[in-house]
Amino acid sequence: MTAPLLAVHGVKAFYGSIMALKGVDLEVREGEIVTLIGANGAGKSTLMMTICGTPRAREGQIVFAGRDITRLPTHEIVRAKIAQAPEGRRIFPRMTVYENLQMGAAAGSLDPSHFERDLDRIFRLFPILAERRNQRGGTLSGGEQQMLSIARALMSRPRLLLLDEPSLGLAPRLVHQIFAAIRDLNKREGLTIFLVEQNAFHALRLADRGYVMVNGEITISGTGRELLERPEVRAAYLGARH
């Protein structure tokens, strides 16, 4: 089998003396959607951030496209083609949609001639952003800000897109829209996606494979379907509705 695009080996990360990641092993193969689920405070966001270099892994190794990125500064990790659309939609609120997208492209240090073409592609994917291109990010609705966060990450032309809770705080209609966009990116463009979600049902249905994190450790892994059928996953993360 070919080497995974992203391989996380025995990663430990700390906030001060508190160990938030206790030796995490996980991999994402080219072309996959992989979902990480877990309760609040399990360490999911910390893992995403550690992949991006802050906080640093104090032990273990992170390999991306065959290259050890464990000790690279964040901007070099972005240049290595990992982009993160962070939780809380940390877009630039005073900048317009267009300017936010310019910042995303700048992070990837791309040839400027790609910009207009990439912008067209993003606006086809998220038509609402085309309509709002001159509006300040901070005045967009929650769903629009989330789309902008994903769009900005895509502007750096990543090989791996990290999505932290893309459905957080969105109305059900928008949740569907966001998950449909994620599926399209993967199926049509072949983009590899690593997704952290509280909305375990949607996220596992979408995923090729998934992992469960409890208290800084991976406790279960399998295909999305296997995880959806595991009684302990159903009991802890899917609720009565599913």
Ligand code: ATP
């Ligand atoms: P959620 O789904 O609520 O976002 P999570 O699984 O993403 O949770 P993390 O945000 O990674 O969890 O947090 C893991 C642990 O690390 C928690 O106990 C949290 O309180 C702690 N933690 C997170 N960020 C910091 C920080 N900057 N300083 C100190 N402790 C932190």
